[in-house]
Amino acid sequence: xxxxxxxxxxxxxxxxxxxIASSNYDPQVIAVELNEDIVSKKDYDTTVLxxxxxxxxxxxxxxx
Amino acid sequence: MTDxxxxxxxxxxxxxxxxxxxxxxxxLIEAAVKDAGAxxxxxxxxxxxxxxxxxxxxxxxxxxxxxxxxSGARNAKEAVRIAKLARELGCGNFVKVEIMRDSKYLLPDNxxxxxxxxxxxxxxxxxxxxxxxxxxxxxxxxSAGASAVMPLASPIGSNKGxxxxxxxxxxxxxxxxxIIVDAGIGKPSQACEAMEMGAAAIMANTALATAGNLPMMAxxxxxxxxxxxxxxxxxxxxxxxxxxxxSDPLTGFLHN
Numbered sequence: 430x431x432x433x434x435x436x437x438x439x440x441x442x443x444x445x446x447x448x449i450a451s452s453n454y455d456p457q458v459i460a461v462e463l464n465e466d467i468v469s470k471k472d473y474d475t476t477v478l479x480x481x482x483x484x485x486x487x488x489x490x491x492x493x
Numbered sequence: 494m495t496d497x498x499x500x501x502x503x504x505x506x507x508x509x510x511x512x513x514x515x516x517x518x519x520x521l522i523e524a525a526v527k528d529a530g531a532x533x534x535x536x537x538x539x540x541x542x543x544x545x546x547x548x549x550x551x552x553x554x555x556x557x558x559x560x561x562x563x564s565g566a567r568n569a570k571e572a573v574r575i576a577k578l579a580r581e582l583g584c585g586n587f588v589k590v591e592i593m594r595d596s597k598y599l600l601p602d603n604x605x606x607x608x609x610x611x612x613x614x615x616x617x618x619x620x621x622x623x624x625x626x627x628x629x630x631x632x633x634x635x636s637a638g639a640s641a642v643m644p645l646a647s648p649i650g651s652n653k654g655x656x657x658x659x660x661x662x663x664x665x666x667x668x669x670x671x672i673i674v675d676a677g678i679g680k681p682s683q684a685c686e687a688m689e690m691g692a693a694a695i696m697a698n699t700a701l702a703t704a705g706n707l708p709m710m711a712x713x714x715x716x717x718x719x720x721x722x723x724x725x726x727x728x729x730x731x732x733x734x735x736x737x738x739x740s741d742p743l744t745g746f747l748h749n
Contacts, residue, residue: 489548492513493535
């Protein structure tokens with residue numbers, strides 16, 4: 430299992446690009462961190478998720 | 494007065510009002526920016542929702558500089574991670590470091606803030622650290638490479654005004670970086686007072702978000718900030734500790 434935004438998710442074996450597409454995220458407005466390191470957009474296609482990984486998918490919201 | 498520019502990390506701004514974007518409808522952002530005359534707006538980074546959610550960047554005019562904060566960070570390491578995610582979101586290299594361990598009063602952790610400032614400044618960020626106004630910490634932030642220092646006026650979201658006034662004045666007098674008063678400013682008169690003291694800029698969010706009419710309050714803050722800045726630049730009139738001094742001529746009438 431991969432922990433994605435705090436939730437155990439059955440995504441091992443998928444690339445970041447595949448996970449983002451299947452989850453209906455807009456890749457233009459998100460940033461991705463895998464095991465506390467940034468994944469650049471150009472690496473989404475080649476970065477494969479594996480069991481035990483922790484993925485964060487974030488975007489901007491209002492704040493002070 | 495027109496060439497009175499606010500310089501932050503090598504960038505020039507005409508406005509000294511940094512606007513928050515939290516706790517109000519995205520549809521009000523454009524009017525708020527316009528009526529505030531703001532050129533910098535803060536944002537937060539959070540776990541993303543899927544496509545159906547509205548994207549806040551669609552509501553912010555393109556000429557406005559984005560200032561993501563690191564809210565949610567409890568230590569320097571988390572703040573650095575959030576700052577890097579914000580930069581990856583493609584908003585430039587400004588960041589407001591905001592680190593809180595305390596969830597009751599939301600007071601910034603000055604020690605972790607210095608550590609995060611050092612890490613981010615050396616990584617090329619324009620770092621604006623939010624801090625509790627302490628002169629020694631402010632000096633450490635200068636050494637760490639901060640581009641400004643952002644002392645709190647009173648607890649975040651309290652609208653209680655300049656509770657730390659005397660300590661902010663010490664920072665203004667002693668620190669050779671812009672002092673941006675952040676957090677707790679509740680009304681235009683308090684923003685004006687901070688500017689009269691020599692603050693370089695004001696950051697406000699809750700004061701607007703909880704006001705009766707947000708764009709109108711943004712406009713009121715803008716005028717107060719401009720008035721305070723003007724008064725600071727020309728120099729306030731002196732205060733008499735005792736006695737009085739007539740404004741009218743004291744001779745040439747009735748008695749002499």
